Amino acid sequence: MGIVQRKEREKEEMRRLILDAALRLFREHGYDGVSIRNIAEAIEYSPGTIYLYYKDKSEIFFALQFEAAALKRDHLLPVANIENPWERLIEFGRRYIDFGMKHPDLYDLLFITRSPMEYIENQECWNLGLATHSFFVETVQACVDQRYFKSTDTDTIAYTLWCHAHGLVSLFIRERMRMYPEEKRQELAQKSFAMIVKMAESI
Amino acid sequence: MGIVQRKEREKEEMRRLILDAALRLFREHGYDGVSIRNIAEAIEYSPGTIYLYYKDKSEIFFALQFEAAALKRDHLLPVANIENPWERLIEFGRRYIDFGMKHPDLYDLLFITRSPMEYIENQECWNLGLATHSFFVETVQACVDQRYFKSTDTDTIAYTLWCHAHGLVSLFIRERMRMYPEEKRQELAQKSFAMIVKMAESI
DNA sequence: CAAATTTGATGAACACTGTTCATTAATTCC
DNA sequence: GGAATTAATGAACAGTGTTCATCAAATTTG
Incomplete structure (x- = not known):
């Protein structure tokens, strides 16, 4: 049978x-x-x-979005092994940006595209993203607990770092950096990441 | 006649x-x-x-995009009157974010939507945006000249601040903050802006 | 003023879209 | 082998952007 x-x-x-x-x-x-x-x-x-x-076109989109979320999780997973929360946070940021740069289409699917996902919720995908986000916030919390920051406002710190990373990736993949020559863009992105890390040290 | x-x-x-x-x-x-x-x-x-x-649907889009760029310029224009470059920079950031929050559809048009603008260039709109961006970079340069930052890497500073502001606005208007309750989102955005300003003081 | 010309608006037509469903072909079950 | 189930089809429906021959109104000309 x-x-x-x-x-x-x-x-x-x-x-x-x-x-x-x-x-x-x-x-x-x-x-x-x-x-x-x-x-x-x-x-x-x-x-x-x-x-x-x-059942329809949007369901194909959802399936891909879910796979993208899983791929992103896998891309970030190794970070969990880093003991030191500050190093873990930096590596998380590096890999988050790296994922966006390497898979612009998937990043787009997850964080930019509006297509169908407006009203219908892609629940399982959302849960996956939520877990990753929680892990991120927990890492920031661990940094706060170990006094890596002067500030103790975990949510705002996490959100500020996320804004920078997301802004960096999305400006990049939506072609809003055309005022800079091709080769300068990558360089700027790297320098900016280094700068936000330095800035974070003095929050 | x-x-x-x-x-x-x-x-x-x-x-x-x-x-x-x-x-x-x-x-x-x-x-x-x-x-x-x-x-x-x-x-x-x-x-x-x-x-x-x-001549076609995309030209309607371009016309709207141009109007959005002009509106954004007008929204930021008053900033030019602020003498002190550091205060000018902060007010620029505040107004940039304010514009995005108040006109999500226009901000979308300018910085997120991919619709047609992929291959065809909306030249006059692009020039308008370029002028605004130049003004922003010049303000950062003025801050650098007057030693408001330790770093002298104007481009990277400007880009880092832009990434944060754009990330903040676009996460907001593309509904990627649903893990936070409605009322917390606005609060987070404000706190994050205050935080990046503080962070910027120590670049 | 009337006739000729230019202009503005029309809506049918073309090739496309997402989606449904009766029909057909293949496979599985008894 | 015959009946029942399953899988795949492609025509059909209502929608899309865009074009264009046709018509009516406004303008210019004689």
Whole structure:
């Protein structure tokens, strides 16, 4: 009776096929620049078939968003092994920015795109992001506890650092740094990270 | 021979009519959520008429983006009267964030939305933004000249402050602060601004 | 003033979009 | 092998941006 297992596997493969094609196309042309017919054509199936695996276009987007959140968590996970909270915090920041730079499309999906996620909640994805955010705030809290900062306002410190990192990544990937030559942008980003770390030392 | 003037005026009125309707609709439903037919219906004209005044949908977007840039400049303009560069810088930051909070749709248009502006350049709008950005960097330079900072790396200082402000505004208006209760968000934003100012004092 | 010309607005048409669903083909079960 | 279930199809519907021949009104010309 391996049939039901095989069917399950085939269904999973098909969903994988759709997701991979969709991510590639979203990457290249953006959410609105890609049609269900485009995805169907890419995987050599008819448009209607897509709807046997995802109830609509936004559900494909949600699935990708969830994967992005998981990938981001995995990208940040190694940080948890760093004992010293101050070093952990710095490495968290470095890796957060690194993730955004390396996977602009995924970062976009998670923190910038408005597409569908406006009204419907992508609950499981949100929970994943929440966990990562909690870990971040806890790290800041540990720094506060060990007197790495003069201030004891954990939330504001965490939020301020997050603003900087998010601003840095999103200005970068949404092309709002065109006043600086290509090669200067990366350099500025690195120097700015170093600067915010220095600044953080004196909060 | 006032006919040509009247026609010119009528043409301008029609463009105004279209832009006002478009901005209202974009505000409510986003760029992609609004069709040319929606705009046409709102101003009680046929879809084809729109194309007599704007060559395509993206040109309407560009026109709005330009107006947003002008509005932002006007919002920041009073700052130029502040003699002391440090106070000028702080007030610039406050007003920048204030603009983003008060006009999320316009801020979005200028710094987040990707819609068309990807490949085609909105040159005049870009120039306006560039001028504002130059003014900002010059203010930082003035602070550097007068030894308000230990660091002399004007570009990195300016960029770091911009990252924070942009991150703050864009996290806010793209609803990525839902882990904090409604009333806490505004408070966090204010505290964070105060904190970055304090931090800046010790760069 | 009437005729000719220019202008402004129209809405049908084209190729596209997301989505649904009756029909068909393949597979599984008995 | 025949019945029942499942998977895939592609036509159809209502929407999209955009174009364009057509028509009516306004303007210019004779």
